[in-house]
Amino acid sequence: MAHAVRFYETGGPEVLRYEEVEVGDPGPGQVRLRHVAVGLNYADTYFRNGTYPIPMPNGMGVEASGVVQAIGGERPMALVVCEPGQYLDRKMLEVHLQGFVERGRINKWAIPKQFKFVPEIPKTSVGKINKKLIRESELG
Structure with a gap:
């Protein structure tokens, strides 16, 4: 207590x-x-x-x-873009990020629970990440 x-x-x-x-x-x-x-x-x-x-x-x-x-709440989701011909899966990402935790570079809570592999990150007309479009695609 x-x-x-x-x-x-x-x-x-x-x-x-x-x-x-x-x-x-x-x-x-x-x-x-x-x-x-x-x-x-x-x-x-x-x-x-x-x-x-x-x-x-x-x-x-x-x-x-x-x-x-x-x-509290959800951990953020990571959007992952692979270069053409590159292979990457969830386990490989987790192992890679765990190395940063073990070296004290990031907190274990910073590792997302969800990874989504996408062909590209949506951008606005001025080149910024389009967070609204990402949210809408995840909810819709």
Whole structure:
């Protein structure tokens, strides 16, 4: 069970409560972290004592670092274009990208779950990637 330092009213250190908290699954665009470090700054005392008003109840520590445990929503899809005569499949891509993870160059969460092999990436009239057309072709 996760724990948090929370307060339900403003005041001195005596208003702080160390509590078990339920951490749900992340929603779209969110991640769930296992915190490794949480920064407490002087501003946190201002939140606690009411100098900077915030909604109640609230907690201490607005900065944190940690390890991603879950990602909300879908991972992005990778559109892959092969050169003529080149052979590439999903497994080859996964092995190649895993090498970057092992060397610490990218996070494992950056590897897409879906790969779509296409003859070319759709472009707009000014040469930019046509994201709208890509979305429409995936939904339609």
